[in-house]
Amino acid sequence: MAKNRNDDFVTEITPKSEDFSRWYTDVVRKAELADYSPVKGCMVIRPYGYALWENARDLLDARIKATGHMNAYFPLFIPESLLKKEAEHVEGFAPEVAWVTHGGSNELEERLAVRPTSEAIICSMYSKWVQSWRDLPLLINQWGNVVRWEKVTRFFLRTTEFLWQEGHTAHATAEEAQEETLKMLGVYKDFLEEDLGIPVITGIKTEKEKFAGADRTYAVEALMSDGRALQAGTSHNLGQNFAKAFDIQFEDKNQEIQYAWSTSWGMTTRTIGALVMTHGDDNGLRLPPRVAPYHVVIVPIKAGNYEEEVLPAARELEELLRTAGLRVYLDDREEYTPGWKYNEWEMRGVPLRAEIGPRDVKNKQTVLVRRDTRDKTFVPIDHVPGAAATLLDDIQTSMLSTARDFMETNTHPVKDFDKFREIMSGPRGFLKANWCGDRDLEVEIQQETSATIRCLLPDEEPTGPCFYSGKPAKHVAIFAKAY
């Protein structure tokens, strides 16, 4: 009977297997992460979704600061002349830039771009701030919003305006810039895996896929549960391209004038989408404890001496958990039954639920239920903070390992194109193959299978010929259909 009722509930969210896109949209809306807005292509991030973003943001911010960076804030608007200084850069972004042409009713002498990214305005400032080798490295990060006029949008994954952080650094040597680029790639990997429970592959982008204006682009690529890849963060070594375009010069220790070497790296609200698609199931969200808006939701059972005993005990439990440093929500709404609340909070992904009713009050215990496995444990009240912390740690690590198992079983070594096509038209996933490096063939494969090279693995040597051309392979590549 209970099972049937639960099945009824599930019909509110389209099952993942039936229609993944719809499942995703249903979860985002039902869990109140975001809603459509009156502005085309722009979404409203609702409080629950924003709390999730804030937690993720704070954890990443701490990692960025721990590696020596400071936050700053640069303007939203970029004069057209500045944006045009780096040729490849402007060409890459031109199709999706929003322009401000009027101030009030007066037409502006020079159009202002609403930043699609801030290299231009930040580098123009760096040229003022950098004079000497002593001014380097310059390690600055910015949290903000950017606008890219996208034709097709989807909650979190692609919206016209999105939130992100963008780091911009300048260095005295190519080696330092490269070290920085890889260091931040590592920061992203650690953040995604340890804090969000999203396992990733790191690698370098091909010429075709790299950032407009970069020498080299590195990326962290995650595998969503529908077998499509999602780029969850990028780190660019910009070489001296922007330094030359924006005149960032300094006098080195040998009294010679040099152009600086710069990097930029970014991570966006898109990671929230990755979180949903990596961990969610047919009952809704599953949130890793480190970023969950609530670690524990307490559901008091209205029965027996509810007002006199159960509710006060629930409040004490709330206080106990809060004092232990956990994010707690006591759901004492009287208009919903316990069963309704169980389903509601499971749908919203709260990692741990504490049930407390007359029986528990009598036995001085509570029932802790995990969202990920639905396992129940009876825990004496005094032991609850410790037990909850242990369970939350376990949920965090087991979510990562479940996701990692999925990624590994869906990473397919491929030796020939027939196999490649077969997997791409079936379960998809990451396809790992020897690659000759020919850009035209990369386009050809994309046209035929819609798979692109997500990244090349710099640490792996190809052990045979290119799977597609049969020519000698230069790289090991990861192919996938990307978001």
Place this chain on the structure above:
RNA sequence: CGGGGUGUAGCGCAGCCUGGCAGCGCACCUGCUUUGGGAGCAGGGGGUCGGAGGUUCAAAUCCUCUCACCCCGACCA
């Protein structure tokens, strides 16, 4: 930007073909009984049918234009 689809109550939809009282489920409000896996009964409120124009005695329904959103491509984080 190309192909396909959908706009009717907060959400999900029926009604449209064949023009004639704007409906259903959930949600919401009031009351009572309930509450350990989405409670029951009774009563109630909420709509310029995406928008504009046209045909008609009469338009959610037919015609024209338009806007928005969704899905699949191409492009991107």
